[in-house]
Amino acid sequence: ILNVEQSPQSLHVQEGDSTNFTCSFPSSNFYALHWYRWETAKSPEALFVMTLNGDEKKKGRISATLNTKEGYSYLYIKGSQPEDSATYLCAYTGRSNDYKLSFGAGTTVTVRA
Amino acid sequence: DVKVTQSSRYLVKRTGEKVFLECVQDMDHENMFWYRQDPGLGLRLIYFSYDVKMKEKGDIPEGYSVSREKKERFSLILESASTNQTSMYLCASSLTGGWQPQHFGDGTRLSIL
Numbered sequence: 001i002l003n004v005e006q007s008p009q010s011l012h013v014q015e016g017d018s019t020n021f022t023c024s025f026p027s028s029n030f031y032a033l034h035w036y037r038w039e040t041a042k043s044p045e046a047l048f049v050m051t052l053n054g055d056e057k058k059k060g061r062i063s064a065t066l067n068t069k070e071g072y073s074y075l076y077i078k079g080s081q082p083e084d085s086a087t088y089l090c091a092y093t094g095r096s097n098d099y100k101l102s103f104g105a106g107t108t109v110t111v112r113a
Numbered sequence: 114d115v116k117v118t119q120s121s122r123y124l125v126k127r128t129g130e131k132v133f134l135e136c137v138q139d140m141d142h143e144n145m146f147w148y149r150q151d152p153g154l155g156l157r158l159i160y161f162s163y164d165v166k167m168k169e170k171g172d173i174p175e176g177y178s179v180s181r182e183k184k185e186r187f188s189l190i191l192e193s194a195s196t197n198q199t200s201m202y203l204c205a206s207s208l209t210g211g212w213q214p215q216h217f218g219d220g221t222r223l224s225i226l
Contacts, residue, residue: 031212
């Protein structure tokens, strides 16, 4: 089981503030890094899949960066809104097993109005 | 939109029962996955399948088996349910390739009494 760590475990953000959090993963044998958003009572939803070092992806107010050499990815939320409240999961897959994802435990974001 | 449907949202069973969790996807995806999610842990892969009648063990296959007789359906079987199998179970599907996002069902919260 590969070691994928997310920090912090949870955070509270005031509406309108921006925030970011981290996913760290093994830097060797990298293939792809996934981000998912999991809202309460819904299914996890894919946000981004990144494959190249230096990749930056953006979807509305949410963006992500990737550093495969040092093994980390940041997810940013700009101008947080209550609908951004969710658990954000990252998942890593290496070259030797490109179907299987190893998930982190998630960062739970609560946006206060 | 991809639709992944799990047969039950909530299920209560007794210790020793044989339990079937069903998952159906409607997008002709080759790959299907079963995960369980427990507090403080990431999604952990139980089994996956990359083709009809093909299956591979994930990280925690003990006490489980799977069946994939048709491309759209992937069943998880708890051979003799035990209390430590009380958990949230998530099914997912994807196209082939580690860069393909996984599409998840809403999950089944299973309680074994």
